[in-house]
Amino acid sequence: MTPSAPAQQCQKALTQIAALIQQKHYAQALQSLQQLRGCEQSPTYWQLASEALLGTKRPIDARNAIRRGLKLDPNNLNSKMALAQCELKLEHEARAVEILREVLAQKPDHWHATHQLLTALSRLGDMEAARAVIEQGLEHFPDDAALLFQATILKMFDLPQLQPAYIEALLEKDLPIHDRFTLLFVLSRLQAREKDYAQAAESLKAANRLKRSHVPRKIQLIESTRTVIEDFTRERIEPLLKAGHPSDCPIFIVGMPRSGTTLTEQVLNQHPQVVGVGERNVIGTLVGQHIRQLPAGGSVMAQLARKPKVWKAMGEDYLTFVRKLIGKARHSADKMPLNANMVGFIQLIFPNAKIVHCRRDPYDTLLSCLQAHFNEERLVFSPEEWGQVYASYEALMKHWDRLFPGSIIHLDYEQLVSQPEETIPALLDKLALPHHPDCLHPERSKATIRTASIAQVRSPINAGSVGRSRAWMPWLKEVEESLQQGRAQLQDLFDEPA
Numbered sequence: 001m002t003p004s005a006p007a008q009q010c011q012k013a014l015t016q017i018a019a020l021i022q023q024k025h026y027a028q029a030l031q032s033l034q035q036l037r038g039c040e041q042s043p044t045y046w047q048l049a050s051e052a053l054l055g056t057k058r059p060i061d062a063r064n065a066i067r068r069g070l071k072l073d074p075n076n077l078n079s080k081m082a083l084a085q086c087e088l089k090l091e092h093e094a095r096a097v098e099i100l101r102e103v104l105a106q107k108p109d110h111w112h113a114t115h116q117l118l119t120a121l122s123r124l125g126d127m128e129a130a131r132a133v134i135e136q137g138l139e140h141f142p143d144d145a146a147l148l149f150q151a152t153i154l155k156m157f158d159l160p161q162l163q164p165a166y167i168e169a170l171l172e173k174d175l176p177i178h179d180r181f182t183l184l185f186v187l188s189r190l191q192a193r194e195k196d197y198a199q200a201a202e203s204l205k206a207a208n209r210l211k212r213s214h215v216p217r218k219i220q221l222i223e224s225t226r227t228v229i230e231d232f233t234r235e236r237i238e239p240l241l242k243a244g245h246p247s248d249c250p251i252f253i254v255g256m257p258r259s260g261t262t263l264t265e266q267v268l269n270q271h272p273q274v275v276g277v278g279e280r281n282v283i284g285t286l287v288g289q290h291i292r293q294l295p296a297g298g299s300v301m302a303q304l305a306r307k308p309k310v311w312k313a314m315g316e317d318y319l320t321f322v323r324k325l326i327g328k329a330r331h332s333a334d335k336m337p338l339n340a341n342m343v344g345f346i347q348l349i350f351p352n353a354k355i356v357h358c359r360r361d362p363y364d365t366l367l368s369c370l371q372a373h374f375n376e377e378r379l380v381f382s383p384e385e386w387g388q389v390y391a392s393y394e395a396l397m398k399h400w401d402r403l404f405p406g407s408i409i410h411l412d413y414e415q416l417v418s419q420p421e422e423t424i425p426a427l428l429d430k431l432a433l434p435h436h437p438d439c440l441h442p443e444r445s446k447a448t449i450r451t452a453s454i455a456q457v458r459s460p461i462n463a464g465s466v467g468r469s470r471a472w473m474p475w476l477k478e479v480e481e482s483l484q485q486g487r488a489q490l491q492d493l494f495d496e497p498a
Helices: 007-022 026-035 043-055 059-072 077-089 093-106 111-124 127-140 145-153 164-171 177-193 197-212 221-231 234-240 261-269 282-292 300-304 308-326 337-349 362-371 383-403 413-418 420-430 477-494
Strands: 250-255 274-278 331-335 354-359 408-412
Touching (some): 026 043, 043 077, 077 093, 111 127, 164 177, 177 197, 197 362, 197 383, 221 383, 234 300, 234 337, 250 261, 261 274, 282 300, 282 337, 308 337, 337 383, 362 477, 383 477, 408 413, 408 420
Parallel strands (some): 250 354
């Protein structure tokens, strides 16, 4: 297309590129934009460039692109929304809030801006402002499933919509699947509030099954867990125990989702020597890069054992990334529950790092996972699968304890929330950190939180959720049976030495 391309031709080309982005063909869309000439005076050009750059994980370039579009049309709402999205990707929630408020000032019924603003405010811990956004949003979208779900999280039960009969009436309508399972999560919470646990459990199971039915993924947890346990043997790790990076900077917080990992991170984040870095899949990414370079088939550990220099190199790469986040702090606190699967790799990459394993009652954990309505597809399981998830995690932690005796610090959630004055100082001792009174008040942390535990950790430590599953378990037999079956399938691995 020539520099003097007519507007009609530009529009046609940009519509085709928008279709590529809709199909998540980001690299192809970006290439098409780079080859397009004469359309750079269109704000849509820069909006699409921003979306394509975000899709290729280049948020800074995406922000620069959309700023060029805003210079052409400073009041363009689509461009402002794209800029807010870039700021959220860059973890600049406060900047995103300013932009989104501008959008809503121009268009109070902007659905996407309402939801993005709610996300940003919740991450920042401004719960009062988040409540106000929900109330204002429901004035324009009174039956919005996502807003109603967030309202239950923030316990806004005085809203007229938060009645079981009202939600049941909504579910009678022809709804998109996502709205349907979200409303089932809402209904379950409302039924539990009325202590109708039989109906609450049925709604909860229906929500999880419906959500799982739209995630095209096979589950092979038991098989993959056996593979990891059989691959990580004492014989293979022995020559590598000193091959890793000597730094003691990282503190890794692992465990099941909803087991107290976010609370633990916020406790440590209150310490002047520690900076919490949130959920970062850096270890998984680094290890995955090296595994993908190995020949297919055969033992992963047997092959990596022949590359002792790899372990220290991975440690250096990790520290290069994390030091940008923690500044001059002595320690980072990396809270990634799924790193429970990676403890063997972590121990070899950082033999002097501390690993805190958060433990919680299995059924309290599983109930909380079922209720969480996770955004990540890898955390979407049916009630029949969640027991396997827990059994696999439990077996792996048992194996890591056996391979690296005394190296893992076990922290019981029940003790943490019921006896924080004793448990937190003891944890700091094990981490070789001096006691600090602020650690007893994680709710005062100014850190941004991007997990399903946003609301809980903004409240003072309390034991209100301990034993919560007892009232539910008679109606969650599928979960109990799944856990027992998973444990039985893996038990033989612990009947003989590692």
